[in-house]
Amino acid sequence: MNDYVDLAALWRVMVAALVGGVGIAALFSVGLVGISSGRVAARIAGGACFVLVIAGVLLGVYVMLDK
Amino acid sequence: MCEGMTADLVLLIVVVLTALSFDFTNGFHDTANAMATSIATGALRPKVAVALSAILNFVGAFLSLKVAATIANGIVDSGAITLTVVFAGLVGGLAWNLVTWYYGIPSSSSHALIGGVVGATLLASGVKAVKGEGLVSHVIIPAVLAPIAAIVVATIGTYLVYVLTRKVAENTRARGFRIGQIGSASLVSLAHGTNDAQKTMGIITLALIANGTITKNSGTPFWVILCSATAIAAGTYIGGWRVIRTLGKGLTxxxxxxxxxxxxxxxxVILTSTHFGFPLSTTQVCTGSVIGAGLGKRLAEVRWGVAARMGVAWLITLPAAAFVGAVAFGAAQLIGGTLGVIVVFVAAVVFAALLYLASRKTAVNAGNVNDEWVGRGVPSRVGTPV
Structure with missing residues (x-):
């Protein structure tokens, strides 16, 4: 950490925001592809993606409550 | 002695009213952060969007009750904070919120409040009471990093969303993302309630402690929590349509x-920055995300002129609010005592009323907020004033 910016915190924010933000957008998209597919396996995989998205949302709510 | 107590009580009441007014403007200024894109895409009808956001802001205000009785913490010397400084700082923040709302510019309410307090403190206690290092690390650096972080995440996210779902039927894709958008916008609203209502609670609690109404350890009274939650929710429901229009239709x-x-x-970005103790302005993050959403879709146009106008507003937020805060403090001191504070309060109310009346001539509301962007905030079809 220097005098003006907490580089360690900034680094964590950037990585976590990238992984979280891009990851959730991608998971949701793959979920949509899965459930719009005719195959059962793809639909199950799509559903699993949505479960992960919901887990991400719950993590977000936890962060809000934990601060 | 009785007269002194009455004057103190009047001063406290004026400070509390000003804090709640600031909270209200914070609400209507920031409705756009969560709901501008949902309104612009038609995912939610405008009135439904602001109602949902208002409810979530209200709920959010009750979710996190670790209220810090501080204002501009780490930026101004806490010993320099008096009730009059708090009041003048709030007036500075309020004035900047109202002016930027009038011109439809999203800008950070927190930075406006900090600016107001810095200006009042400079006049009250001099330069030594303002921590330059705190100002750079708490305001200036985050103001640069917030939009950049959001632009990067949103650009990559948008690109992936389009690439991954390119073979999904259009109606399935539109319906799916509509639901997803409502969910993510709701999360932003909830986060806003947990963050911004807390600030007002903290300011009022600080004022109550300074006045001796409560002790440092008594915690925030329930009426403070209820009033702060109600003010921010009411402001959110009123909907800062001018800002919503710029963010939802103007940028891209x-x-x-x-x-x-x-x-x-x-x-x-908001939640990770909160978690890792590197708080970023919700407004600047949301604006960056909208720009990123424009960049991430190939051939989509970002109106850089509108973005530049916002950038300029962000640059002058601190000095402009500081100037008003200093003037408000100077005027209150010049007149003297509680009367000075009351006169400045009345002047602020008159300013707000005049700006509101001026806004009615070019009204933006739920009826015309989504009209085609014609190069300025006010649509060709001016809405009926409400």
């Missing part, structure tokens, strides 16, 4: 997948 033309990617980016 948004489709539902872009809106989803933008709100997801905003929610994650």
């Amino acid at each position: 033309d948004i489709e539902t997948p872009q809106g989803f990617a933008a709100e997801t980016s905003s929610a994650t």
Whole structure:
């Protein structure tokens, strides 16, 4: 950490925001592809993606409550 | 002695009213952060969007009750904070919120409040009471980093969303992202309630402690929590339509997948920054996300002129609010005592009323907020004043 910016915190924010933000957008998209597919396996995989998205949302709510 | 007590009580009441007014403007200024994209894409009808956001802000205000009785913590010397400084700082923040609302510019309410307090403190206690290092690390650096972080996340997110779902039927894709967008926008609203209502609670608690009404250890009274939650929710429901229009229609033309990617980016950047103790302005993050959503979709246009106008507003937020804060403090001191504070309060109310009346001539509301962007905030079809 220097005098003006907490580089360690900034680094964590950037990585976590990238992984979280891009990851959730991608998971949701793959979920949509899965459930719009005719195959059962793809639909199950799509559903699993949505479960992960919901887990991400719950993590977000936890962060809000934990601060 | 009795007269002194009455004057103190009047001063406290004026400070509390000003804090709640600031909270109200914070609400209507920031409705756009969560709901502008949902309104622009038609994911939610305008009135439904502001109602949902208001409810979530209200709920959010009750979720996190670790209220810090501070204002501009780490930026001004806490010993320099008096009730009059708090009041003048709030007036500075309020004035900047109202002016930027009038011109439809999203800008950070927190930075406006800090600016107001810094200005009042400079006049009250001099330069030594303002920590330059705190100002750079708490305001200036985050103001640069917030939009950049959001632009990066939203650009990549938007690109992936379009690439991954390119073979999905259009109606399935639109319906899916509509639901996703409502969910992510709701998360932003909830986060806003937990963050911004807390600030007002903290200011009022600080004022109550300074006045001796409560002790440092007594915690925030329930009426303070209820009033702060109600003020921010009411402001959110009123809907700062002018700002909503700029963010939803002015920066870029948004489709539902872009809106989803933008709100997801905003929610994650805001929550991760909160979690890792590097707080970023919600407004600056959300604006960056909308720009990223424009960049991430190939051939989508970002209106850089509108973005530049916002950038200029962000640059002058601190000095402009500081100037008003200093003037408010100087005027209150010049007149003297509680009367000085009351006169400045009345002047602020008159200023707000005049600005409101001026805004009615070019009204933007739920009826015309989504009209085609014609190069300025006010649509060709001016809405009926409400």
